[in-house]
Amino acid sequence: MHCFGESPANCPDFIESCLLPVVVIQPRVYYITYCNRYLRTFQTQLHRNRLPLRTPTQSHKKEHPQPNTYRNKVPILREQPPPLKMEGPDTFHQLALTIDPSTKAISTPTSSTTLRDELAALNTLHRSLLKDVEAPHTAPPPPVPVNPKRSAAITKLRESGNASFKKGSFADAVRMYGLAIEMALQRPLWEPAGLVREELAALYANRAQAYMALREWVEGAGDAEKGVELKKVGNVKGWWRRGVCLREMGRLEEAREWVGEGVSFESQGPDKAGVEELVALGREIEAAIERRRGA
Numbered sequence: 001m002h003c004f005g006e007s008p009a010n011c012p013d014f015i016e017s018c019l020l021p022v023v024v025i026q027p028r029v030y031y032i033t034y035c036n037r038y039l040r041t042f043q044t045q046l047h048r049n050r051l052p053l054r055t056p057t058q059s060h061k062k063e064h065p066q067p068n069t070y071r072n073k074v075p076i077l078r079e080q081p082p083p084l085k086m087e088g089p090d091t092f093h094q095l096a097l098t099i100d101p102s103t104k105a106i107s108t109p110t111s112s113t114t115l116r117d118e119l120a121a122l123n124t125l126h127r128s129l130l131k132d133v134e135a136p137h138t139a140p141p142p143p144v145p146v147n148p149k150r151s152a153a154i155t156k157l158r159e160s161g162n163a164s165f166k167k168g169s170f171a172d173a174v175r176m177y178g179l180a181i182e183m184a185l186q187r188p189l190w191e192p193a194g195l196v197r198e199e200l201a202a203l204y205a206n207r208a209q210a211y212m213a214l215r216e217w218v219e220g221a222g223d224a225e226k227g228v229e230l231k232k233v234g235n236v237k238g239w240w241r242r243g244v245c246l247r248e249m250g251r252l253e254e255a256r257e258w259v260g261e262g263v264s265f266e267s268q269g270p271d272k273a274g275v276e277e278l279v280a281l282g283r284e285i286e287a288a289i290e291r292r293r294g295a
Contacts, residue, residue: 105123106119161180161210178207205235208224221246243259247285255285259285
């Protein structure tokens with residue numbers, strides 16, 4: 001249909017697209033027309049209804065949808081907090097820590113792996129300390145006292161081993177010394193380390209002697225070396241016994257080097273008679289080396 005006196009190109013695009021009819025009532029005739037004179041009326045009505053109205057210049061333009069900028073955005077990953085580092089001795093950071101009233105384990109709600117690893121090591125140490133406490137879930141005693149029951153048990157096992165060695169029961173002596181060594185190794189961490197080293201050095205030396213009596217030179221050399229590592233000065237028996245085991249195994253050059261090192265250490269110690277025995281053993285090893293060369 002065409003407007004009266006106007007071509008379709010001059011009609012408003014809105015009227016042409018929406019086809020809003022204007023009914024002009026005449027007697028017994030209904031005309032549905034599109035007229036310019038009603039343009040203002042339609043525009044006013046559309047403005048009141050807040051509907052979009054395109055101008056005639058946009059009539060035949062094809063609209064393109066706006067790009068969805070939200071979808072085109074690359075999601076930004078939330079960065080993890082940096083690991084905790086000590087800035088200085090005067091810097092203090094308050095952390096959210098909680099302690100379990102039953103197990104006394106410390107935990108944190110933070111996501112720092114460094115802090116969680118540190119707390120896991122601390123909880124492990126705490127459990128190892130409580131394992132040796134007789135009363136469950138109690139604080140460990142101060143570091144100075146030594147458990148007298150454990151010390152008495154170690155001493156009794158050592159004396160039993162000495163008695164078995166004197167009777168010639170060398171296998172039983174090895175067993176008694178081994179039980180004493182295991183008990184000494186299970187001492188709590190807060191007890192003096194010097195006490196543990198002294199006990200173990202003497203026990204390893206005694207068990208090395210029992211192995212030597214059984215002619216088990218490899219085991220004897222191993223125990224004697226352990227005792228010397230725990231106590232280098234004042235342990236002439238350990239130096240001498242490993243030197244003998246190495247000589248019996250035919251490792252003469254190693255035995256000579258070992259005895260020479262023992263003489264250099266023990267010459268600063270109080271046992272001068274023991275140093276002379278080491279020197280005599282060194283001469284015997286030198287003689288054995290010369291005989292091997294001559295043969």
